[in-house]
Amino acid sequence: MNSPFSNDPDPVFPVFDPARVQAISLDLDDTLWPIWPTIARAEAAMQAWLELHAPATASLCAEPGVARAARERMGRERPDFAHDLSALRRETVRTLLSQAGDDPALAEAAFEVFFDERQRVELFEDALPALDWLSARFPIVALSNGNADLRRVGLARHFHAAISAREFGVGKPDPRIFHAAAEAAGVPARAVLHIGDDVHLDAVGALEAGMQAAWVNREARPWSHERWRPQVILSDLRTLVAVLDGTGR
Numbered sequence: 001m002n003s004p005f006s007n008d009p010d011p012v013f014p015v016f017d018p019a020r021v022q023a024i025s026l027d028l029d030d031t032l033w034p035i036w037p038t039i040a041r042a043e044a045a046m047q048a049w050l051e052l053h054a055p056a057t058a059s060l061c062a063e064p065g066v067a068r069a070a071r072e073r074m075g076r077e078r079p080d081f082a083h084d085l086s087a088l089r090r091e092t093v094r095t096l097l098s099q100a101g102d103d104p105a106l107a108e109a110a111f112e113v114f115f116d117e118r119q120r121v122e123l124f125e126d127a128l129p130a131l132d133w134l135s136a137r138f139p140i141v142a143l144s145n146g147n148a149d150l151r152r153v154g155l156a157r158h159f160h161a162a163i164s165a166r167e168f169g170v171g172k173p174d175p176r177i178f179h180a181a182a183e184a185a186g187v188p189a190r191a192v193l194h195i196g197d198d199v200h201l202d203a204v205g206a207l208e209a210g211m212q213a214a215w216v217n218r219e220a221r222p223w224s225h226e227r228w229r230p231q232v233i234l235s236d237l238r239t240l241v242a243v244l245d246g247t248g249r
Helices: 035-053 055-062 066-077 085-100 104-118 127-135 175-185 199-208 237-245
Strands: 023-026 140-144 161-164 192-196 212-216 232-234
Touching: 023 175, 035 055, 035 104, 055 066, 055 085, 066 085, 085 104, 127 140, 127 237, 140 175, 161 175, 175 192, 175 199, 192 199, 199 212, 212 237, 232 237
Parallel strands: 023 140, 023 192, 140 161, 192 212, 212 232
Antiparallel strands: none
């Protein structure tokens, strides 16, 4: 296995220092579970509900690209939804209901069908063992731009706190949300190791906020940022446990 340690680390922390880690901030979607299969199932569940309760809207949404185009248009028209994916999707459904001639008041119920299924995630096989190990040793703060509900997902017991872009008002990579995670954990930012799959939102965002960063790269993608590099590059979360346990060097 290739070394998890970056051969071109960032200028703030030249090498990974596990002794510095007093808390963990952790991305959720595509770090603990694959998000797009989850979204596909949730959209299918909502479509089935619409077929029963709003068939004209169901027919409209079945046309290729219609629902996506409506979400993108809503995002442009409502920049205040930029960090609230629930509101964005709910209002998109409301617009589609109106466009199809169905009752727009059905948007709330339709969204709840989507949202309930969205919480039925299928964890990567390494996720739960890693959470068990990490949560026994560090306070873990969930840090997400998405709308997963850790209680409904069934993972809340592993987390000291959870901060979402929707609740906080800004999302990753804004340094303020990373600093909020450090504050929630009760440690300075330099004492936090942030773990996530997105190059820009997670790894670069954490580094620019003064944290150490572990990039979860399950698909062996090339690193794409010119200035920053994470201290640790992980093929999976098992590697992270080995690194922090001192057996992965």
